[in-house]
Amino acid sequence: MRERAIVIGSGAGASVTSMVLAHNGWEVVVFEKGPHYIQGWEKPGPIKTVFSNDELKFDRNFDQPDPISEPRTFQAKQGGDLIVGVVNPLASVVGGGTTHWDAKVPRFWDVDFSKKSMLGDFPGADIEDWPFDYDEIAPYYERIERLMGAQGDQAAIPDVVLEHAPGKRGFVMPPGPQQLSSTTIAKGCRAIGLHPYPFPMAINSRHHLGRPACNDCGQCSDYGCPIGARIGALAIMQHAHQTGHVEIHADTMVDRVIHDGKRATGVRYIDRRGKRHTMDAKVVVMSCSAIETSRLALLSNLPNPHDRIGRDMMFHNFMDGFGIFTAQRMHAYRGRSITMCCEDFADPDYVGARAFAKLNGIPYFRGGIMEIGGSEDVIGEGTELQFILDALGSAPGIKPFGTTFKTLMRASLLRDRLAGIDFIGEDLPYPTNRVQLDPKVKDFRGVPVPRLTYSQGKHEHIASLFYIPLITALLKAAGADAIGAALPESVVNSLTGANIPHGAHVMGGMRMGKDPRTSVTDGTGRVHGMDNVFVADGSVFPSSGAQNPTNTILATALRNATKNFGHGADHLGRDHEEAA
């Protein structure tokens, strides 16, 4: 008779943990508070879905919590102005954020895992090494990349990346077509001495395991894939399901882990009719993504003797650069949402970075990976132009609507002529950046919502100042007809009012570590002081890294679950599987 393990959430961390549990003799029950939009993922072959090329549907929060029924609250500092509404939501559907991600799977670097050893302390930040180093996690990365069905080109990975993240990737297929917008910005990168390369991503570039190759429809990032060329973590959940010992409850929210301070005995959950129930379990795994897992831990009064739960939240230091091309259209709306990346700026020893840090009185800083070549979709361009025309409303002779608006839509400066850079800089863990329960605001179920307190620190500020001129320079180098710019956060903040972090890279709050005074979970993601409560998502990260986090969430969850629950899934994602 199998014993029951409950996994809360159904995204990246949950899929891996469910797979390992199910292959080690557990009966797994998965609770997902969001709905179920994909059928047929349970076995190799085509899927059926209601995801589609429909920008409005995703604007209408089809796959994300609606800020009316499930708001969050935000303040820049403790006691500051409180905003109630949209605060960095992640898709909450079966499959989690990996249903609508752009499926980029770069790896973190050695300096991320061995942060304190390799870079040292940083004033005001909680700098620690992870419980493991790059060499330990590397084989797990490779298995994850195979399980996800990653596309990429090992030979094209530049030396600066291999120096810090060596080894063979688990690419099972080559990169697909390169977007014009990406290759154009890549030229600019090369012109200033950088090393762009085809972005590793978990999207089919050819038919794979019964699912079709991507046809480059372009409505990719922020959309669910209509054809199943990208099913994210469900590709891994499939291996759990195939044991016959996994069941998934959608539209069902767990609001308590029931425990006695030492052992959990189960969970309390709210079904889709709003009724509360309980379910017993021998193991409880929280993988709700970093903000929601911190919320659940606080709701459940998990042991928190040193007030560490929810602290050290990290979101990445996102910066926006863009080139606008006046001599041709870049049609970034075709293709798989950015096909090139460039990691040179993740290097703490990038030329001039150490000297600039010293000049500004800090020990070091890091930028991060750049996603190069994205732009806006059509409703996005329209609403941005509405915002822009409002802001320019006082300019003489400019009516903020009418033919002015249509002229701009036809010219398409922001969609068809734009090629952007998403700079994903490292965000240091500051203990003051934290998730708490909001004392007043509740969601539609009556459950207190998470309140985020967050401001960037000196590290992010100095890194931005250093990299902005370089981003602008490479955008200009990308084409004589390009008008390129990147702007400091401070300028953008002054124009937008609030710096609510965005970008859906959510990490920290339940960080791993040896010392319960400075961490919430142990070296395998088990909550300190609890026998059988585990965390498997980005909340366990002690540092944010400088790359898209999902590959690392998956690899970390695989490593931790294997240590905690056994080796029964070790055959999955191995090299020899590829022929199958």
Next chain:
Amino acid sequence: MPEQPVPDHPAPDQSVPGPLKPSRRQVVGAIGAAPLLTLGPTVLRGERSRSSTPDTPDKAAPKRFRFFTEHEGAVIKAAAARLIPGPDDDPVEKLYNSPGASEAGVVYYIDTMLAAFSFRVPKIFAGGPWSNRHLAGWGDHENYMKEFVPPVPRQEWAWRRRIRHLQKQYRSAVKQLDAAAGGDFSKASQSAQDQALMKLGDVRDMIFTNSIEGMYSVPEYGGNRDTAGWKSVYWPGDSQRRGYTAAEVEHSDGPDVLVLTPTLEAVLGDLGIVSAARRVRRQRMLGVNRIQVEGTGQSDA
């Protein structure tokens, strides 16, 4: 739900606007300048002429609104036509013969949204995985977007509140527009309508946001009639199941030189605003979520 495999790259239906020729597009950004008037006929070529269009629903027997009264519908239609004008609303748009909110039926999009819960399945989330509108004649014809996806409780809770709020706002907007126009807004002169919209910033914001949605969303939501909105911005729209070929992804369609006008220069001269707009969009605070609704969440306060 379809069972067919996805075709690699079947030929697109001829009705899909293909890549536009540079000759036609080079003038795209260059409006507002008198000399351009001489380009009129060339610009018009290939675009649907409004006068030759067979009766569109709003020209035939008046279509009943589900939420709006006839007067409210007329006012919102007129306001939307000032915000996103078509050939009958603005001489420049006539020059381009570029459809606007009236031609795209934006008022029916807004009416459908406000009456979303009057349908058997609330018209909030169109279905999937694709519409087949670009693949008529290739295998499976069914438009799966037509079948709306029933909202789950968390969505219904939010949307009932959002729509109730919007219904009140629209009722009030019509009254405010009429008052500002000194009578029936829909019958006021274009300049009086513009002045009213300039004066009523919040009303304009709301109608503009929803008009943008109604203009460029998939037609299943009630707007973007005959994909007029997409044609007006030279975008093919939803591309599944065809997608794009490798060549279409990788290569330029050819030169397309933007002629800078004062409007374009104003935007390009203030890239801080562009960056701010991109940020606010990424924070998901534009569009649907831009409209604040009282009673968000529940509060003990």
